Amino acid sequence: MDTKEEQYERIERYLANSLSTDEQQAFERTLQQDPVMAHEVLIHRHLYEAIRNEVPDNLMARALQKAANDYFADESQPEVVVPQATASKKSRHVPSWYWMAASVGLALVMGAGLFYVNNTTTVSNQELVAGNFTVYEAPAVFRSGGKDEAPILKTAFVAYNQKEYRKAIDFFQKSLLENPRQVVPNFYIGQCKLALHDAKGAIPAFQKVVDHGDNAYVVQAKWYLALGYIDLNQKEQASSLLRELSQQGGPYGERATRMLNELSN
Amino acid sequence: MYIYKISRQDLTFVNTSDTPKVDTLFINGLRTGDAVLLKEIYSRFFSGIKQMIQTNAGSLDDAKDIFQDALMIIYRQALRPDFTLTVAFYTYLYSVCRKLWLKQLRNRSTKGEVEITETMDIMEEGLLEAITRNEQYKLYQDNFRKLGDDCQKLLRLFMEDRSVKELMALLGYSSESYTKKRKFQCKEKLISLIKEDSRYRDLY
Structure with missing residues (x-):
């Protein structure tokens, strides 16, 4: 026996x-x-x-726990008021001396502001981007359809997680050579470029994700695209994307609303 | 009866006008563990599940646990090559949560008063199998984590189909016979932990 x-x-x-x-x-x-x-x-x-399956399951369990924590943390926060661009405002009577005083004050502020505005615009845009940019997390469980793509993308994500963004870009680009239709490498190339303060390089990468349309990263790409435009002081393009995100709600709705407010100030 | 409908505003989130695309988005979010999409799943669907559980003798914490377990089950299902979502994502999620909750209620020996509409019984057989598989995985994985680091490492490498020679080299063991012996000891320890676990009797 x-x-x-x-x-x-x-x-x-x-x-x-x-x-x-x-x-x-x-x-x-x-x-x-x-x-x-x-x-x-x-x-x-x-x-x-x-x-x-223990390792991928564990990663997924952690990703779910994080999503739950974020969701319940947000739930306990007070709601952000979304400004309505076309909302009707109640009219009220304002004494004429208010307007005179306001005009004088405004002229003084504008006069003083003109000395600074050219120097401060770029800096404040970059600050705005820095305050709102967090590098998007790598997928908790990475799986790829193609046999040859997976090792390259895995290497790219290892570099990405270690904040070696230049190395990660190289591997994401190699992966794109294998299959140019992939969305994931473009999205993360955009992330790497933004992290390296290269908004000009990030914009076309995010735009490809948005143009592709039928993928899980469109909304996220729009948010980061808006950040790229702000960094380059292209406020019109940024505002258009932010308005869209704000109106849609979704994961970036509140942040887009806040950003629009900051841009208009 | 709780009926869910995806609103027009929800659909604009993915810039599309049909529900299957939104649902595919969530399934892909689960497959990849995408942080933003996972949170979005919570934002859209947790309140409905919470309502179902709280009106059926459950607490907020129960709802949280059931919701997370259900997403884990769908995640595992979604990784199967033959997986196809044949109903709306929320319908599927609701069915899994409902089954999980009923099972837990039965385990708690809560008497009666559970009135949940039966219209959501979709994919019954597959669902029960998926729920059982989830519980089995939990039983094995929880006990696996109770092993010492060296046993965990050895068994992980062994499950990757490494040869005894490779295990010996990777773990720095002195001989093949010791490596084999250690592998047996670790596995035996794990299997006895599993068999002593109270969940084991319910599952087998």
Whole structure:
């Protein structure tokens, strides 16, 4: 009779399909006659599946926990009031001296402001971007359809997670050479470029994601595209994207609203 | 009865006018663990699930646990090559949550008063299998984490189909026979932990 160690080894070889044909047939006959052994094989099979999935499952569980934490943290925050561009305002009577005083004040402020406005615009845009830009997380579970794409993208994400953005860009670009229709590399090239303060390089990458249309990153790409435009002081393009995001609500709705307010100040 | 409909405003989120595209987006979000989409799933769907659970003898914490378990089950299902979403994402999510909650209520021996519409019983058989598989994975993985680091590492490498020679080199063991012995000890320890776990009897 087999020792337990021998029994385990036989099960391992059976599950790995490494028994000879004769051994396999004999073992399968045993399984039909011996329910205890059949149960052990079932336990081993489930054990293998569970352990092989342990790392990705754990990553997903953490990603879900983070999403839950973010959601419940937001729920306890007071709601942001969305300004309505076309909202009707209640008219009220304002004394004429108010307007005179306001005009004088405004002229003084404008006069003083003119000395500074050219120097401060660029800086404040960059500050605005820096205050709103956080590098988008790499997918918790990365899977790729193509056999040859996965190793390149995995290497790209390793570099990305280690903040080696130039190296990550190289690998994302290599991955695009394999399959130029991919959305993920373009989205993350945009991220890397923004992280490297290269808004000019980030914009075309994000634009490709938006133009592709049918993918999971369109909304996110619009937000980062808006940040890129702000960085380059192209406020009109940025505002148009932000208005869209603000009206749609969704994951960037509130931030887009706040950003619009800051841009208009 | 709780009926969910995706509103026009929801649809603009993905710049599309049909529900299947939004649902595919959520499935892809789950497959990749995308932070923004996962949060969006919570934003859109948690309140409906919370309502179902709280009106059926559950608490907010129950709702949180059930929601997370359900997403984990859908994630695992979505990774299967033969997976196709044949109903709306929310309908599927609701069905999984409902099944999980009923199962838990039964486990808690809560008596009666559970009135949930039966119209949502879709993919019954597949769902039960997926729920059981999720519980089995939890049982195995929870106990796997109770092992020491060296046993976890050894078993992980072994499950990657590494040969005994490779295991020996990677783990710095002195001989193949010791490596084999250690592998057996680790696996035996894990299997005995699993069999001693109270969940084991419910699952087998």
